[in-house]
Amino acid sequence: MSKPREEKYQAILDAATEAFAEYGYFTCQVSKIAKLAGVADGTIYLYFKNKEDILVSLFSDRMGNFIQEIRQSIVKCQTTQERLFCIIRTHFKYMEENRSLAIVTQIELRQSDPKIREAISGPLREYFHLIEQVLTEGVEKQEIILADVKVGRQMFFGTLDAAISDWVSSKKPRPLEGIEELVFELMRGAFKIKQ
Amino acid sequence: MSKPREEKYQAILDAATEAFAEYGYFTCQVSKIAKLAGVADGTIYLYFKNKEDILVSLFSDRMGNFIQEIRQSIVKCQTTQERLFCIIRTHFKYMEENRSLAIVTQIELRQSDPKIREAISGPLREYFHLIEQVLTEGVEKQEIILADVKVGRQMFFGTLDAAISDWVSSKKPRPLEGIEELVFELMRGAFKIKQ
Amino acid sequence: MSKPREEKYQAILDAATEAFAEYGYFTCQVSKIAKLAGVADGTIYLYFKNKEDILVSLFSDRMGNFIQEIRQSIVKCQTTQERLFCIIRTHFKYMEENRSLAIVTQIELRQSDPKIREAISGPLREYFHLIEQVLTEGVEKQEIILADVKVGRQMFFGTLDAAISDWVSSKKPRPLEGIEELVFELMRGAFKIKQ
Amino acid sequence: MSKPREEKYQAILDAATEAFAEYGYFTCQVSKIAKLAGVADGTIYLYFKNKEDILVSLFSDRMGNFIQEIRQSIVKCQTTQERLFCIIRTHFKYMEENRSLAIVTQIELRQSDPKIREAISGPLREYFHLIEQVLTEGVEKQEIILADVKVGRQMFFGTLDAAISDWVSSKKPRPLEGIEELVFELMRGAFKIKQ
DNA sequence: GATGAATGAGCTTTCATTCAT
DNA sequence: TATGAATGAAAGCTCATTCAT
Numbered sequence: 001m002s003k004p005r006e007e008k009y010q011a012i013l014d015a016a017t018e019a020f021a022e023y024g025y026f027t028c029q030v031s032k033i034a035k036l037a038g039v040a041d042g043t044i045y046l047y048f049k050n051k052e053d054i055l056v057s058l059f060s061d062r063m064g065n066f067i068q069e070i071r072q073s074i075v076k077c078q079t080t081q082e083r084l085f086c087i088i089r090t091h092f093k094y095m096e097e098n099r100s101l102a103i104v105t106q107i108e109l110r111q112s113d114p115k116i117r118e119a120i121s122g123p124l125r126e127y128f129h130l131i132e133q134v135l136t137e138g139v140e141k142q143e144i145i146l147a148d149v150k151v152g153r154q155m156f157f158g159t160l161d162a163a164i165s166d167w168v169s170s171k172k173p174r175p176l177e178g179i180e181e182l183v184f185e186l187m188r189g190a191f192k193i194k195q
Numbered sequence: 196m197s198k199p200r201e202e203k204y205q206a207i208l209d210a211a212t213e214a215f216a217e218y219g220y221f222t223c224q225v226s227k228i229a230k231l232a233g234v235a236d237g238t239i240y241l242y243f244k245n246k247e248d249i250l251v252s253l254f255s256d257r258m259g260n261f262i263q264e265i266r267q268s269i270v271k272c273q274t275t276q277e278r279l280f281c282i283i284r285t286h287f288k289y290m291e292e293n294r295s296l297a298i299v300t301q302i303e304l305r306q307s308d309p310k311i312r313e314a315i316s317g318p319l320r321e322y323f324h325l326i327e328q329v330l331t332e333g334v335e336k337q338e339i340i341l342a343d344v345k346v347g348r349q350m351f352f353g354t355l356d357a358a359i360s361d362w363v364s365s366k367k368p369r370p371l372e373g374i375e376e377l378v379f380e381l382m383r384g385a386f387k388i389k390q
Numbered sequence: 391m392s393k394p395r396e397e398k399y400q401a402i403l404d405a406a407t408e409a410f411a412e413y414g415y416f417t418c419q420v421s422k423i424a425k426l427a428g429v430a431d432g433t434i435y436l437y438f439k440n441k442e443d444i445l446v447s448l449f450s451d452r453m454g455n456f457i458q459e460i461r462q463s464i465v466k467c468q469t470t471q472e473r474l475f476c477i478i479r480t481h482f483k484y485m486e487e488n489r490s491l492a493i494v495t496q497i498e499l500r501q502s503d504p505k506i507r508e509a510i511s512g513p514l515r516e517y518f519h520l521i522e523q524v525l526t527e528g529v530e531k532q533e534i535i536l537a538d539v540k541v542g543r544q545m546f547f548g549t550l551d552a553a554i555s556d557w558v559s560s561k562k563p564r565p566l567e568g569i570e571e572l573v574f575e576l577m578r579g580a581f582k583i584k585q
Numbered sequence: 586m587s588k589p590r591e592e593k594y595q596a597i598l599d600a601a602t603e604a605f606a607e608y609g610y611f612t613c614q615v616s617k618i619a620k621l622a623g624v625a626d627g628t629i630y631l632y633f634k635n636k637e638d639i640l641v642s643l644f645s646d647r648m649g650n651f652i653q654e655i656r657q658s659i660v661k662c663q664t665t666q667e668r669l670f671c672i673i674r675t676h677f678k679y680m681e682e683n684r685s686l687a688i689v690t691q692i693e694l695r696q697s698d699p700k701i702r703e704a705i706s707g708p709l710r711e712y713f714h715l716i717e718q719v720l721t722e723g724v725e726k727q728e729i730i731l732a733d734v735k736v737g738r739q740m741f742f743g744t745l746d747a748a749i750s751d752w753v754s755s756k757k758p759r760p761l762e763g764i765e766e767l768v769f770e771l772m773r774g775a776f777k778i779k780q
Numbered sequence: 781g782a783t784g785a786a787t788g789a790g791c792t793t794t795c796a797t798t799c800a801t
Numbered sequence: 802t803a804t805g806a807a808t809g810a811a812a813g814c815t816c817a818t819t820c821a822t
Contacts (some may be wrong), residue, residue, distance in 0.1 A: 005785090024308050026221035030813060040787045045814065106305045110360070113219050117364070151358065151377040155350070158357025162349040165305070169312070182346040190385040200802095225796060226805095235804040237798075246796065395806090414698050416611035420792065430808045435793065496695045500750070503609050507754070541748070541767040545740070548747025552739040555695065559702070572736040580775040590781095615817060616784095625783040627819075636817065 009047050012037045013061055016054045021100035025055055025108055025116075055108060056119040062101050063123035066094050070130065080138030081193050084156070085184050087131065091160050092176035095167075103168050106161075131156055138191070145192035155190060159183060204242050207232045208256055211249045216295035220250055220303055220311075250303060251314040257296050258318035261289050262325065275333030276388050279351070280379050282326065286355050287371035290362075298363050301356075326351055333386070340387035350385060354378060399437050402427045403451060406444045411490035415445055415498055415506075445498060446509040452491050453513035456484050460520065470528030471583050474546070475574050477521065481550050482566035485557075493558050496551075521546055528581070535582040545580060549573060594632050597622045598646055601639045606685035610640055610693055610701075640693060641704040647686050648708035651679050652715065665723030666778050669741070670769050672716065676745050677761035680752075688753050691746075716741055720776075729776035740775060744768060 015037035019028045030051050034041045048054045073090040077083040095102035108116070109124065131153045138144035146152045163183065167173040187193070210232035214223045225246050229236045243249045268285040272278040290297035303311070304319065326348045333339035341347045358378060362368040382388070405427035409418045420441050424431045438444045463480040467473040485492035498506070499514065521543045528534035536542045553573065557563040577583070600622035604613045615636050619626045633639045658675040662668040680687040693701070694709065716738045723729035731737045748768060752758040772778070 008785095027308050029811090041813090042788060042815075043786055046785070051813070110302045110305060113222050121364075147380060148374070148377045150361070151374050151381065154357040154361060155354040155378070155381050158353035158355070158360075159350040160353070162353025162356065163346070165353075166345070166349060169316075179343070179346050182343045183350070185342060186346065186350050186385040189387055190381040192384055224794090229805095236796090236806095237804055238802085240797070241802070398806095417698050419790090431792090432794075432809060433807055436806070441792070500692045500695060503612050511754075537770060538764070538767045540751070541764050541771065544747040544751060545744040545768070545771050548743035548745070548750075549740040550743070552743025552746060553736070555743075556735070556739060559706075569733070569736050572733045573740070575732060576736065576740050576775040579777055580771040582774055614815085619784095626785095626817090627783055628781085630818070631781070 005047075008037075008039065008043075012039065012044060012047055012054070013058050016058055017062070017098075017100045017104055020055065020058070020108065021103035030054075052116060052119070055116060058104065059108075059120050059123055062098070063105075063127070066101075067123060067127050067130065069094055070127070074134070080134060080141065080143040081188070083134045083138075084187055084191070084193075085180075087134070087156075088160065088183055088187070089180050092163075092180055095164050096176045099168070102164055106165050106168055128153055128157065135191075143193065152191070156187065159186070200242075203232075203234065203238075207234065207239060207242055207249070208253050211253055212257070212293075212295045212299055215250065215253070215303065216298035225249075247311060247314075250311060253299065254303075254315050254318055257293070258300075258322070261296075262318060262322050264289055265322070265325065269329070275329060275336065275338040276383070278329045278333075279382055279386070279388075280375075282329070282351075283355065283378055283382070284375050287358075287375055290359050291371050294363070297359055301360055301363050323348055323352065330386075338388065347386065351382065354381065395437075398427075398429070398433075402429065402434060402437055402444070403448050406448055407452070407488075407490045407494055410445065410448070410498065411493035420444075442506060442509070445506060448494065449498075449510050449513055452488070453495075453517070456491075457513060457517050457520065459484055460517070464524070470524060470531065470533040471578070473524045473528075474577055474581070474583075475570075477524070477546075478550065478573055478577070479570050482553075482570055485554050486566045489558070492554055496555055496558050518543055518547065525581075533583065542581070546577065549576070590632075593622075593624065593628075597624065597629060597632055597639070598643050601643055602647070602683075602685045602689055605640065605643070605693065606688035615639075637701060637704070640701060643689065644693075644705050644708055647683070648690075648712070651686075652708060652712050654679060655712070655715065659719070665719060665726065665728040666773070668719045668723075669772055669776070669778075670765075672719070672741075673745065673768055673772070674765050677748075677765055680749050681761050684753070687749055691750050691753050713738055713742065723776070729778055731776055737776070741772065744771070 012033065016033045019033045019036055022028070023032065030044055031041050033054065034044050037044075044054070048057060070087055070090050074083045074086045077086050095105075109120065110117075132149050135144065135146060135149045135152045135156070139146050139149065160183070163176065163179060167176055207228065211228045214228045214231055217223070218227065225239055226236050228249065229239050232239075239249070243252060265282055265285050269278045269281045272281050290300075303315065305312075327344050330339065330341060330344045330347045330351070334341050334344065355378070358371065358374060362371055402423065406423045409423045409426055412418070413422065420434055421431050423444065424434050427434075434444070438447060460477055460480050464473045464476045467476050485495075498510065500507075522539050525534065525536060525539045525542045525546070529536050529539065550573070553566065553569060557566055597618065601618045604618045604621055607613070608617065615629055616626050618639065619629050622629075629639070633642060655672055655675050659668045659671045662671050680690075693705065695702075717734050720729065720731060720734045720737045720741070724731050724734065745768070748761065748764060752761055
């Protein structure tokens with residue numbers, strides 16, 4: 001993609017993130033995104049097939065980015081304990097820096113429209129898979145104790161997700177940074193990680 | 196409310212639960228609910244102010260029910276450990292028996308439309324509060340160790356929520372009943388519950 | 391179909407005929423038809439699937455009617471000569487009484503949009519078939535001389551069609567009634583009909 | 586017009602003929618013509634005022650060509666009989682060699698959009714006039730018998746038009762060349778042309 | 781002259797809601 | 802109370818046309 005094209009593509013995606021976060025996917029008109037992006041309505045359709053494609057692209061682009069960042073962050077970690085803490089920290093940091101994305105994620109992650117769900121599920125599943133890999137490896141290396149990796153992932157992700165959800169819906173949220181340690185402490189107990 | 200009126204009210208709410216679960220709130224037309232409930236489109240508006248009111252009523256009615264059931268179930272429990280396990284079991288059992296409600300909960304819990312969110316948040320907050328009460332009491336009685344009750348609740352609820360989410364979106368889910376023990380085992384570790 | 395439903399259906403079809411005749415299918419907005427029919431835009435869609443369906447229904451309804459009238463008119467005829475004259479007369483009379491339909495026929499008969507063409511071609515082909523039957527019978531009974539029935543039909547129909555076309559596009563057309571004899575006289579020569 | 590300018594002008598007209606024939610005037614986007622002509626969308630507007638102007642130009646250019654060819658072909662004819670046969674042959678030959686133009690003619694000849702109709706009617710009327718001239722002269726020279734020249738022209742043109750229409754819409758048309766004689770034989774009878 | 785990205789007016793269609801019966 | 806035909810506002814999307822490069 002050429003430079004200015006890529007820039008406008010990202011500008012529309014940024015605008016969509018903001019707009020979806022504020023109004024929700026269905027309540028948000030395409031014209032609102034266009035206005036926010038500073039382009040004409042029709043321009044949107046030079047970059048995206050339709051409204052749904054904006055949402056889907058938003059996910060693969062932003063979530064892809066997010067997962068990549070997570071991946072990079074754990075690469076230098078030595079132990080499972082470090083890896084888990086690293087994911088918590090990066091997850092919180094990323095969402096804190098991308099509040100609108102966090103909201104959209106919270107909101108649209110569970111769209112029931114099957115078409116949308118399917119399209120969205122890819123990146124999310126990838127993240128789930130990554131977490132499960134870390135857990136599996138931890139079990140193998142006997143760094144953690146865990147009877148069921150899937151349930152472990154559900155707890156791990158569910159906790160982060162619920163924390164974000166609270167943070168997102170709170171008017172005056174305490175910084176997510178402040179609860180990293182608290183969350184990790186719980187995980188340590190759950191996974192029987194030695195001090 | 197008179198008997199037959201109450202019955203039709205519930206019939207519409209049942210229909211709405213099914214329909215919202217299948218199509219999602221926005222994608223589901225009021226006429227679909229009407230058809231499923233076996234009433235005319237116009238009749239809906241004799242019982243509900245508008246489409247949004249159906250969703251909101253659905254939540255306060257069904258979630259109210261749910262919370263009441265949870266409350267009843269923990270009333271006979273002696274220890275925090277029992278209470279937590281009881282919540283897990285009842286939560287899973289209720290959702291398993293009301294799959295459509297579970298789906299709607301998953302989907303619409305995070306509506307971004309501020310009006311809807313506000314209306315929905317009531318029952319959910321009540322549930323959060325209940326969990327936090329149990330945790331607080333557990334800390335006070337030194338039955339569990341927990342640095343931050345809110346984060347504890349996030350982990351507790353988030354885990355259940357993520358489990359339901361997986362269960363709901365899976366074509367062939369393993370019964371939730373089967374993971375109660377697994378989930379509880381994690382909680383025991385997290386909250387440092389003695390064996 | 392119930393009485394009032396049928397009436398409104400016909401009213402919309404009448405309005406569509408007028409509107410298509412005046413503006414052409416593509417240039418005519420659905421809202422114009424609705425206005426002319428005295429109904430709301432949305433009402434149109436209670437009776438027709440979409441804009442195209444209006445055109446298609448218009449054809450099968452009106453052309454069906456037309457062909458039926460032609461059929462009825464020739465039933466009492468004894469000779470091929472009478473039948474041909476009868477078709478000419480009825481064709482002209484019908485179109486003269488349904489000027490808008492005549493225009494729509496002229497205009498949309500040759501739509502290139504394949505979907506529309508296909509849908510429209512049915513009734514027209516039926517008419518062609520009817521003419522060819524009359525000609526074939528005439529040849530068999532030796533009431534006319536004709537080397538090729540299809541070409542004979544092309545001439546017969548083409549002539550009527552061109553006459554209507556002129557009449558339709560003329561501001562001050564001479565009545566079609568006035569040229570029945572002239573047209574028939576040409577046919578008599580072409581088909582070698584004995585005096 | 587300069588040489589390369591004229592070439593590009595014709596290239597666009599060629600492309601438009603193909604594209605209109607395939608999709609119809611309204612269904613065909615300007616961008617499709619541009620693509621087919623191998624030029625940018627904007628370039629079209631350096632040669633034509635707007636989409637409508639393409640259609641109109643197409644007609645005056647191509648139909649002008651057609652009529653000129655007809656004119657040239659009858660110039661060497663001695664009798665009305667020869668002239669009529671010559672028109673039939675040339676008409677068929679030209680359309681057979683320019684199938685797309687034939688389609689466009691069939692389709693758009695009867696546009697209801699008044700502006701387009703008016704613009705198109707010029708060349709067509711010229712052709713009508715030419716036919717009528719031949720017929721009038723034939724009557725005057727007593728080579729044909731015809732009560733009404735206009736009706737005569739309607740029959741003559743209508744027949745050719747209907748034949749083309751069939752040919753155009755048929756998947757496997759018999760060559761028009763094959764029906765020249767058949768058509769002429771009918772004309773001979775209609776116009777009482779002596780053998 | 782040539783380009784093609786950008787524009788935005790205008791279209792078809794949907795669907796929550798109303799109201800005469 | 803119940804109905805369901807009718808409403809009409811509103812939204813996604815297309816595409817002829819423009820204009821900066």
